[in-house]
Amino acid sequence: MIPSHQKEQFYETVYNVSSVGRPFPLNQADEHFERLYQWGYRFVRLLVTWEAIEHAGPGLYDENYLNYIQAIVKKADDHHINVFIDPHQDVWSRFTGGDGAPYWTLDKVGFDPLKFTEAGSAIIHNVKGDPFPRMIWPTNYNKLGAATMFTLFFGGNDFAPQVKIDSVGAQDYLQLHYINAIKQVALKLKGLPNVIGFDTFNEPGSGYIGMTDLNAFGLLKNGIMPTPFEGMVLGAGNAIEVDRYEFALTGSELKGKVLVNPNRFSVWKETKKDIWKTAGVWSENAQGKPELLNPDYFSIVKGSKVDFSENYFRPFARRFKEAMHSVDDSWLIFAEPALFHKMPKFSEREADRLVNAGHWYDAATLLTKEYSAWFGVDVIKGKPVFGRHAIREAFHDNMAHHKEETARSLGNNPTLIGEFGIPFDMGEKKAFSTGDFADQEACLDRSFRAMESNQLSYTLWNYTADNENKHGDQWNGEDLSIFSRSQQKK
Numbered sequence: 001m002i003p004s005h006q007k008e009q010f011y012e013t014v015y016n017v018s019s020v021g022r023p024f025p026l027n028q029a030d031e032h033f034e035r036l037y038q039w040g041y042r043f044v045r046l047l048v049t050w051e052a053i054e055h056a057g058p059g060l061y062d063e064n065y066l067n068y069i070q071a072i073v074k075k076a077d078d079h080h081i082n083v084f085i086d087p088h089q090d091v092w093s094r095f096t097g098g099d100g101a102p103y104w105t106l107d108k109v110g111f112d113p114l115k116f117t118e119a120g121s122a123i124i125h126n127v128k129g130d131p132f133p134r135m136i137w138p139t140n141y142n143k144l145g146a147a148t149m150f151t152l153f154f155g156g157n158d159f160a161p162q163v164k165i166d167s168v169g170a171q172d173y174l175q176l177h178y179i180n181a182i183k184q185v186a187l188k189l190k191g192l193p194n195v196i197g198f199d200t201f202n203e204p205g206s207g208y209i210g211m212t213d214l215n216a217f218g219l220l221k222n223g224i225m226p227t228p229f230e231g232m233v234l235g236a237g238n239a240i241e242v243d244r245y246e247f248a249l250t251g252s253e254l255k256g257k258v259l260v261n262p263n264r265f266s267v268w269k270e271t272k273k274d275i276w277k278t279a280g281v282w283s284e285n286a287q288g289k290p291e292l293l294n295p296d297y298f299s300i301v302k303g304s305k306v307d308f309s310e311n312y313f314r315p316f317a318r319r320f321k322e323a324m325h326s327v328d329d330s331w332l333i334f335a336e337p338a339l340f341h342k343m344p345k346f347s348e349r350e351a352d353r354l355v356n357a358g359h360w361y362d363a364a365t366l367l368t369k370e371y372s373a374w375f376g377v378d379v380i381k382g383k384p385v386f387g388r389h390a391i392r393e394a395f396h397d398n399m400a401h402h403k404e405e406t407a408r409s410l411g412n413n414p415t416l417i418g419e420f421g422i423p424f425d426m427g428e429k430k431a432f433s434t435g436d437f438a439d440q441e442a443c444l445d446r447s448f449r450a451m452e453s454n455q456l457s458y459t460l461w462n463y464t465a466d467n468e469n470k471h472g473d474q475w476n477g478e479d480l481s482i483f484s485r486s487q488q489k490k
Contacts, residue, residue, distance in 0.1 A: 001052070003474040004094075004125040005132070011114065014095075014103035019052030020068045024465035029072055032465055033079035035483070044081055045199070045418065045459040046073065047088040051102045053181040058104065058166075061184050070188040077194040084334055085189070086199040086418075087182050091140035092149045096122040098137060099475070100202075101149070105174060108165045109152060110273035111145065112266075119234045119267050120226050120242065120260040121145040125476050133223055135247065135367050137476040141205045141339070142218035144231040144267065148275060151207030151298070153178075154312040158301045159209070160275050175316060179323045186327040197332030198324050199357060199418065200317050206308045206338045208298040214281070215295060219340070221245040221252035224260060232276045233290040237266035247367070309337055309344040318350055325353075336418060343409040356406040357418035359461075360398060362447050369426045371439040395450035403454060414457065420447050421461040425472055425479035432469045432486065 001019045002010055023046075024032055036044065052065050076083050089100025095113040096106075106113045116122040121144040125132045140146045151159055156171030165173040182198065189195045208214070214229040226234055226242045233240060241257040268274045277283060281297045284290055299306055306312075321333045334357035337343045343356055363377040364370075376391035377384055380401050385394045399417070406415040422443045424431070431437045451458050464473040464481035472479025 001049075001099075002094075002126065003471060004476050005130055005471055005474070007126055007129060010094075010126040015056050017051070017055050018062070018065065019049065020062075020065050022052070023047065023072075023463075026068065026071055026075070028465065029075035030079070032463070032483075033076055033081055036463065037079045037081060042081055043196075043459065044076060044083045044463075045086045046076075046083045047086045047202075048182075048185055049088055049100050050178055050181050051093065051100060053184055054177065055102045057102075058108075058177055059180075061181070066184055066188045069185060070192075073189055073192055073195060077192065082194045082196050084196045084198060084332065085182075085185055086202055086334075087178075087185075088202040090203060091122075091137060091205065092146040094126070095124070096143070096145035096149070097124045097140035097476075098146070101178075105149065105177075106145070108173075109149070109163060109170055110269055110275065111148075112269045113145070115265040115267045116145050118261055118263060118265040119144070119237075120224055121231065121235050121267050123223065132477045133247075134369060134477060135220075136222045138220055139218065139222050139225065142228060142231075143226070144228075144235045146205060147207045147228065147231070149174075149207070150205040151209055152275075154204075154207065154308070154316060155209045155298075155306075158306075159298060160279055162278060163275055175319065179320055182320075183323050183327065186324055186331075190327050195328075195331070197334060197353075197355075198320075199334040200320050200336055202418075203336060203359065204313070204338045206312075206341060209312060210299055210306055210308045211296075212299045213295050214292055214297070220247070222247035224258055226260065229282060229290075229292045229295075232274075232282055234261045235267040236271075236274050236277060236290075237261070237264045237268075238290060239264050307344075309341045313338055313341070314344040314346065314350075317344075317346075317354075321350075321354070329353075332414075334416065334418060343405050345409050348411065351410045351413055354410050354413055356402065356410055356413065356415045358402055358405070359419040360402065360417055361420055362395070362422060362443065365422055365426065365443055369423045371422075371426050371443045373442065392446065392449060395446065396453050399450045399454040399456055403456070417451060417456055417458040419461040420451070420458060421480045421482075422447065423479055424481070424484070425469075429469065 001022050053061055073083055090098030093101040095103055117127045122140050152170040153174045157169050163170040215227050217225055224242055224244050230242055239261045241259050244255045244258045245252040246255050281294050282292050317335050324331055332353050332355050334355045336357050363379050373388055378394040380398050385391050403415050424440055462480055463483050467473050467481035467484040469486040473481050
């Protein structure tokens, strides 16, 4: 897979990209698994992506990649390491600024992804190049590309019933292909003794579903920030001025307005296939000015207020679980609720072999790449916290909240924190030259204490085999790997 800072061959390889050798070449597997074993790790969350499996087109599976993953899992077993499989994604796909889904998913719903950057529909590292603004990639969750795809994937039947792919509704088509792709991995791994189970979908977004006002921003304001409505207008080939923000943990600062899409590119291959205009979300008035017709379009269905977790995530998780258990019903299913959403309430039958595998991060450190012993953020309450003791107490309470959520949603089932970690390039990468990682050690220890004081299971994010000082984890400027070739001693 192409590193996110590399422009060359990004769009040229959309249907023939290979992920064989990710997370590391098979001939390096013994080195990496032995290191993890010596460090005390016996349980690994092993990433795969939908694109890696089904990049060539719907139903065309990459057997070389599937065989590679099978071989990697067998190597893990040789080193007495258990795994569960994480079908990983961030902001839908590489072509909307993250990773995950194949290019053809965007093409099939009528998008022309090559126009996303010009129209403000996504900010993509491979297109923009360096320097890439710190932690700007999550803003893609609310931009037109990713937000549309998540809305179709989870709620297309309700919000865009007119969108058909090969005569099938978009929601059913996308979910079926995603689940069948992951099932190919399951079939390859069936019978391997060290496979514990499968994650449902890494950090899924809810798209527009549940938004009560399409003129409102998302939680994270960074860079050029069209509202959802402005994003739809831009994507339709209009040039408009939108707000530009500079990120700050204490409150993003408005830096003025920027004209976006001056060349009036449309991200829709055909004007008549503009999904949200066709659905009646917005239109132009008699003077040709865009108007928002239904600001709460995505929050009410058939007169009732929607609940994303209950109405859309729960049926998907149930469908995913049934597919994996058709291969091996002993596997655990590690369910992740959508970002900023609670875990839905599952019935006793539905909850069987489900694990609450939500994520948690030391938000202040993650977003700023700076460590402070006296300042933190309580991500459950959404409030700043001051003082060492108060931070430690808040982090403990955050972890306790995850266990309480499990009890409420899954009964006596297990809780696993599917991701937590810290950026090792904090402090402008000073430690890379001085060799003094005292801040990183203190920061990571603070998070570990929250896990241990709650007796929680966890999988630490992350171990990147080709991490190095210049580009970190090779993805969107992140550097959270506990291993780095640049600092390697043995």
